[in-house]
Amino acid sequence: xxxxxxxxxxxxxxxxxxxxxxxxxxxxxxxxxxxxxxxxxxxxxxxxxxxxxxxxxxxxxxxxxxxxxxxxxxxxxxxxxxxxxxxxxxxxxxxxxxxxxxxxxxxxxxxxxxxxxxxxxxxxxxxxxxxxxxxxxxxxxxxxxxxxxxxxxxxxxxxxxxxxxxxxxxxxxxxxxxxxxxxxxxxxxxxxxxxxxxxxxxxxxxxxxxxxxxxxxxxxxxxxxxxxxxx
Amino acid sequence: xxxxxxxxxxxxxxxxxxxxxxxxxxxxxxxxxxxxxxxxxxxxxxxxxxxxxxxxxxxxxxxxxxxxxxxxxxxxxxxxxxxxxxxxxxxxxxxxxxxxxxxxxxxxxxxxxxxxxxxxxxxxxxxxxxxxxxxxxxxxxxxxxxxxxxxxxxxxxxxxxxxxxxxxxxxxxxxxxxxxxxxxxxxxxxxxxxxxxxxxxxxxxxxxxxxxxxxxxxxxxxxxxxxx
Numbered sequence: 001x002x003x004x005x006x007x008x009x010x011x012x013x014x015x016x017x018x019x020x021x022x023x024x025x026x027x028x029x030x031x032x033x034x035x036x037x038x039x040x041x042x043x044x045x046x047x048x049x050x051x052x053x054x055x056x057x058x059x060x061x062x063x064x065x066x067x068x069x070x071x072x073x074x075x076x077x078x079x080x081x082x083x084x085x086x087x088x089x090x091x092x093x094x095x096x097x098x099x100x101x102x103x104x105x106x107x108x109x110x111x112x113x114x115x116x117x118x119x120x121x122x123x124x125x126x127x128x129x130x131x132x133x134x135x136x137x138x139x140x141x142x143x144x145x146x147x148x149x150x151x152x153x154x155x156x157x158x159x160x161x162x163x164x165x166x167x168x169x170x171x172x173x174x175x176x177x178x179x180x181x182x183x184x185x186x187x188x189x190x191x192x193x194x195x196x197x198x199x200x201x202x203x204x205x206x207x208x209x210x211x212x213x214x215x216x217x218x219x220x221x222x223x224x225x226x227x228x229x230x231x
Numbered sequence: 232x233x234x235x236x237x238x239x240x241x242x243x244x245x246x247x248x249x250x251x252x253x254x255x256x257x258x259x260x261x262x263x264x265x266x267x268x269x270x271x272x273x274x275x276x277x278x279x280x281x282x283x284x285x286x287x288x289x290x291x292x293x294x295x296x297x298x299x300x301x302x303x304x305x306x307x308x309x310x311x312x313x314x315x316x317x318x319x320x321x322x323x324x325x326x327x328x329x330x331x332x333x334x335x336x337x338x339x340x341x342x343x344x345x346x347x348x349x350x351x352x353x354x355x356x357x358x359x360x361x362x363x364x365x366x367x368x369x370x371x372x373x374x375x376x377x378x379x380x381x382x383x384x385x386x387x388x389x390x391x392x393x394x395x396x397x398x399x400x401x402x403x404x405x406x407x408x409x410x411x412x413x414x415x416x417x418x419x420x421x422x423x424x425x426x427x428x429x430x431x432x433x434x435x436x437x438x439x440x441x442x443x444x445x446x447x448x449x450x451x452x453x454x455x456x457x458x459x
Contacts, residue, residue, distance in 0.1 A: 026295055026298070030294075030305055035309075041312070045319065045320035048321065052320070052323040052326075055323075144417070145384075147411065147413060
């Protein structure tokens with residue numbers, strides 16, 4: 001400490017500059033090292049992450065459409081949907097066309113309900129070639145645990161017949177469009193007392209998605225793979 | 232040896248991150264809606280705290296004092312990102328459950344607090360142990376909080392455990408027609424239960440101190456004769 005006091009003024013100033021440059025260089029070095037580590041981890045894991053995402057996607061498809069129902073590759077026979085307001089999607093998504101022996105079986109598409117109790121509810125739906133909703137599942141949601149989260153069959157306490165399965169195999173021929181609502185809104189579908197908002201959001205989103213898909217069914221099946229769909 | 236015992240005692244009780252330091256409340260309150268989520272976040276936190284303490288203890292000689300905070304944040308964020316990627320790639324099933332919690336850990340100031348208060352000044356082994364013990368102190372409180380909120384709010388316990396261990400399933404603690412008590416699950420419920428837990432800890436500490444004081448008062452001759 002006492003030696004520092006003896007130092008003349010100019011060297012101290014240049015010393016301060018040197019110290020700050022050195023400190024900046026150290027910070028830069030740490031940034032470079034840890035960015036490299038992160039980039040390395042990303043590159044190393046990217047193929048496995050992509051494989052996991054694909055497996056996850058196949059698993060999701062299999063929840064709404066049994067794999068035995070189609071024989072084409074869901075990763076290949078897809079078309080790109082631009083952001084579609086009717087489906088509640090504000091980002092591009094992929095729509096898979098399930099076929100068996102070349103014959104159209106079903107469209108598997110994503111949709112979203114923007115009006116869940118706490119934000120967006122993501123859905124995946126399979127719409128058959130004869131315009132029925134084969135099944136739908138909730139993929140993402142933030143509904144209240146224990147209250148609104150029964151829209152997800154994994155959280156539904158009714159394990160034998162979860163709420164979401166009441167839509168299975170219905171079409172507008174059996175449930176007309178204006179009755180495709182929860183009972184509280186004068187429709188056909190049950191809701192859980194005290195948690196109507198979640199059920200209403202899913203029901204309305206599925207009606208809009210079914211209307212959208214049935215109106216464009218032939219065009220969607222006819223489009224070459226990997227093409228972008230335009231209205 | 233007693234150093235390690237002190238580290239354990241501090242982490243688990245005396246300096247408990249939640250009950251004594253009131254740190255890491257943001258993820259704590261958000262995720263403790265049920266037992267399984269709470270434990271999942273706790274496990275991920277333990278892992279990151281041990282790694283962060285280990286890394287910074289090892290690098291502490293190279294980190295200038297003036298820029299230590301940015302460097303700590305850089306290291307913690309990088310570690311969390313790498314853990315997130317590794318989980319996603321190699322433990323994908325677990326990642327689907329824990330995945331949303333891992334980025335949350337960056338927001339947990341316990342990690343930065345322990346790095347700054349302990350790992351920057353102590354050796355590798357002590358720092359790793361401190362990370363572990365602070366993490367265990369975090370997990371037992373958040374698990375208790377999650378369990379209490381789940382039982383009061385939903386009447387269940389361990390709901391959703393089949394997502395982590397497929398052979399297990401949740402149990403219905405209260406009668407099946409229990410209507411639920413929504414406020415326990417909503418954020419205010421977290422504050423209520425946490426407040427009660429902190430009050431309980433203060434009460435236990437207060438009682439222990441009181442007992443110690445009484446013991447000292449009752450035995451003045453022993454205390455006085457010892458130095459003589």
